[in-house]
Amino acid sequence: QVHLVESGGGLVQPGRSLTLSCAASEFTFSTYVMHWVRQAPGKGLQWLAGISYNGKNKYYADSVRGRFTISRDNSKSMLSLQMNRLRPEDTAIYFCAREMSASRFVDVWGQGATVTVSS
Amino acid sequence: EIVLTQSPATLSLSPGERATLSCRASQSVSRYLAWYQQKPGQAPRLLIYDTSNRATGIPARFSGSGSETDFTLTISSLEPEDFAIYYCHQRGDWPPSFGQGTKVEIK
Numbered sequence: 001q002v003h004l005v006e007s008g009g010g011l012v013q014p015g016r017s018l019t020l021s022c023a024a025s026e027f028t029f030s031t032y033v034m035h036w037v038r039q040a041p042g043k044g045l046q047w048l049a050g051i052s053y054n055g056k057n058k059y060y061a062d063s064v065r066g067r068f069t070i071s072r073d074n075s076k077s078m079l080s081l082q083m084n085r086l087r088p089e090d091t092a093i094y095f096c097a098r099e100m101s102a103s104r105f106v107d108v109w110g111q112g113a114t115v116t117v118s119s
Numbered sequence: 120e121i122v123l124t125q126s127p128a129t130l131s132l133s134p135g136e137r138a139t140l141s142c143r144a145s146q147s148v149s150r151y152l153a154w155y156q157q158k159p160g161q162a163p164r165l166l167i168y169d170t171s172n173r174a175t176g177i178p179a180r181f182s183g184s185g186s187e188t189d190f191t192l193t194i195s196s197l198e199p200e201d202f203a204i205y206y207c208h209q210r211g212d213w214p215p216s217f218g219q220g221t222k223v224e225i226k
């Protein structure tokens with residue numbers, strides 16, 4: 001069964017950094033576009049970043065461009081999100097998600113990693 | 120950025136009733152509109168993509184329609200497991216965006 005598992009979440013102070021990882025299994029990771037989406041407590045969904053299948057093209061929401069970096073290691077079937085200069089408003093559940101091969105939409109989501117930014 | 124406005128914010132219905140959820144885009148997204156269902160403590164689940172295509176394993180009671188700026192998700196007869204929050208999502212223009220959600224609750 002196709003699986004995405006995020007890790008690396010936790011409590012971090014404002015201004016510090018944190019890196020999330022997403023381990024993919026049971027599909028050919030290297031052929032799929034991948035994304036990060038987050039959800040603040042009690043709020044809706046916010047797209048953050050996407051990366052092409054080979055990692056050459058990266059896309060960011062304005063709210064995180066310059067602070068967050070998406071990357072992938074196809075040899076390890078791993079997606080990452082490096083988050084720098086974290087702010088309290090970055091507190092959220094962070095989901096990694098796989099984009100469908102037949103469409104632009106994500107069809108597989110991880111269970112999410114919780115990031116809390118607080119002093 | 121394209122803004123997606125969902126209505127109503129909350130829909131109070133009974134099992135067996137028909138649910139009609141609306142999503143309006145601030146500008147055309149062509150047919151690049153999807154619907155997701157989310158239950159508490161869970162990740163979203165793709166229901167409909169490209170306006171009207173049901174995702175794998177999604178029951179036929181879920182259907183999508185619309186184009187350009189106006190889209191509808193219809194649940195023909197609500198089952199107990201359908202009470203959840205539903206989000207529309209566009210990939211017709213950059214950056215991708217989500218609606219604020221419609222909560223379908225038990226009346």
